[in-house]
Amino acid sequence: MPIELKMPALSPTMEEGTLAKWLVKEGDTVKSGDLLAEIETDKATMEYEAIDDGTITQILVAEGTDNVKVGTVIATIAGEGEDTSAKAAPAAAPAAKEEAPKQDVAPAKAGAAGDSAPNTPAPASAGATEKAAPAASGDRIKASPLARRLAAERGIDLSALKGSGPGGRIVKDDLDGAPVGAAAAPAAAPVAAAPAAAPAAPAAAPAAASEIPDFGIPHEDSKLSGMRKTIARRLTQSMQESPHIYLTVDIRLDALLKLRTELNASLEGRGVKLSVNDMLIKALAVALERVPACNVSFGGDVMRHYKRADISVAVSIPGGLITPIIVDAGGKSMSKISTEMAELAAKAKEGKLQPGEYQGGTASISNMGMMGIKQFTAVINPPQGMIMAIGAGEKRPYVVDDALAIATVMSATGSFDHRAIDGADGALLMKTFKELVENPLGLVA
Known part of the structure; x- marks a missing residue:
């Protein structure tokens, strides 16, 4: 049976966190004590260590995903001697699907109390963006999930950027200083075509903008980190x-x-x-x-x-x-x-x-x-x-x-x-x- 890696509670008050970065990929062999991921809590970005030895068979939560509830299965590991050819055990896929609605529900409840409402669509739009980017271009663009999501939000054309990550992969830092707006229209069409993402994408802007009146002053909105919230x-x-x-x-x-x-x-x-x-x-x-x-x-x-x-x-x-x-x-x-x-x-x-x-x-x-x-x-x-x-x-x-x-x-x-x-x-x-x-x-x- 594959070992399930779950979002850990890195502090006594932690209920959810952001999976900021994966330090491993599917197929990697890990040992107890190896660093697996960086997780952003409400106070700091902390490293998540492996407890068991084995091989990463499937990553279920992409890096850059916000509001991941403590206890959510984020990846699976096959132990020594287990079959690693299958990406996930049959039970893993339903577990991942069941978790998605929970992530949507939790921020909605928090939003009622004044927290995290603007972040509700993030997991859906991130996934939609990953599929949309290759469709807009003949060749697949290597980019991290977080970079894809931010590029879609800012209207940045990923095909015009040179990645500084491994193998030329575009990462978040590569977006700094990139021209914005040019890719906003092309990116919107594929996202709108996806049934799940279409209602969620337009809901994000009004929810975030409603807190601050728009007086026509040039500005740029940045998403609040867990620490700032x-x-x-x-x-x-x-x-x-x-x-x-x-x-x-x-x-x-x-x-x-x-x-x-x-x-x-x-x-x-x-x-x-x-x-x-x-x-x-x-x-x-x-x-x-x-x-x-x-x-x-x-x-x-x-x-x-x-x-x-x-x-x-x-x-x-x-x-x-x-x-x-x-x-x-x-x-x-x-x-x-x-x-x-x-x-x-x-x-x-x-x-x-x-x-x-x-x-x-x-x-x-x-x-x-x-x-x-x-x-x-x-x-x-x-x-x-x-x-x-x-x-x-x-x-x-x-x-x-x-x-x-x-x-x-x-x-x-x-x-x-x-x-x-x-x-x-x-x-x-x-x-x-x-x-x-x-x-x-x-x-x-």
């Missing part, structure tokens, strides 16, 4: 459900900057270089340990009090924002925090973070100082109770020992869930954070 949903949820209270303090950085220089000199040759952000992560964690009333989450009928400070650090990545976590930041040295942060940030930018590295956290920190932002307020990352927004350190006139002087000062703003954290407790946390930064030897002890 999740960011929109969670931030909307946070602002609607969590009454935010904002508290701001100005903090002198001169002592912290001096200590950073001294510590980096002592760490020279060890491959560690502390950043101001590394030190602020430590300061927030220690402040939360000293003011435990702010290291909490509101749970409706319970208040969760955390026994350690796990700090989620906002990292900007292509297409969105992700928050890798420094676990028990209060109990770690700043050099350890620096090393971990560098590794997590690199993995985040490559889309290689594992769920346990970005899910959880007891509080967050977001630093936009390096972009020159003087002060801002951040949205709480639910179910956490607070987030610290860090502005730029800059030279300002400042009263030092009852005399006007020039000091390096930054503004820090805490956003607190007022259901869980009272203003007085939030103010105490901000005061404690300020004291730790202005007297940073407490971070080394």
Whole structure:
């Protein structure tokens, strides 16, 4: 019996994902631990590894397919000694056909709640496009399913492109900069001729365009990624459900900057270089340990009090924002925090973070100082109770020992869930954070 490969749940909250790319093809022999595919979840693109040894007999879900439900059979493997000549076992084809309606139904339900409605036709139009492209040309055009679908949406003539993929295959990157519009009319005719695709294709544009009025301004619409949809949903949820209270303090950085220089000199040759952000992560964690009333989450009928400070650090990545976590930041040295942060940030930018590295956290920190932002307020990352927004350190006139002087000062703003954290407790946390930064030897002890 062939082994069924099913869409995995790559995080506790994952219900569906996008099969971004196949790393194998039919007929390939794979071993346990080999990479099979790249799957886009609501937070990152992650790699799917083989568990069993065998030969790929059939790929049932094309790369580039959106809204693939967890548990959907995406491919089959024949084990050692099994017949690999047949592309699929007799039971596999019905399974694949049964799954198609489920993919259509799921986005429709999500669309009723405001998610994913524009993506409903994607699987149907992708399949239709694959058949339409060869019909429009005498020779078969080598292109990935994702490239074909995007080309049809943008009106790009694939026959005019040179592929950079294996064997001259056209991939998504080859579409960048390609002229649009010329192939829109030819592509539409074959798609309209397919009975299943005809009603679905025209429905996509109105569903997507209805959210934004068309004022005749030249524009280009791009499809939302799973990450961007999740960011929109969670931030909307946070602002609607969590009454935010904002508290701001100005903090002198001169002592912290001096200590950073001294510590980096002592760490020279060890491959560690502390950043101001590394030190602020430590300061927030220690402040939360000293003011435990702010290291909490509101749970409706319970208040969760955390026994350690796990700090989620906002990292900007292509297409969105992700928050890798420094676990028990209060109990770690700043050099350890620096090393971990560098590794997590690199993995985040490559889309290689594992769920346990970005899910959880007891509080967050977001630093936009390096972009020159003087002060801002951040949205709480639910179910956490607070987030610290860090502005730029800059030279300002400042009263030092009852005399006007020039000091390096930054503004820090805490956003607190007022259901869980009272203003007085939030103010105490901000005061404690300020004291730790202005007297940073407490971070080394």
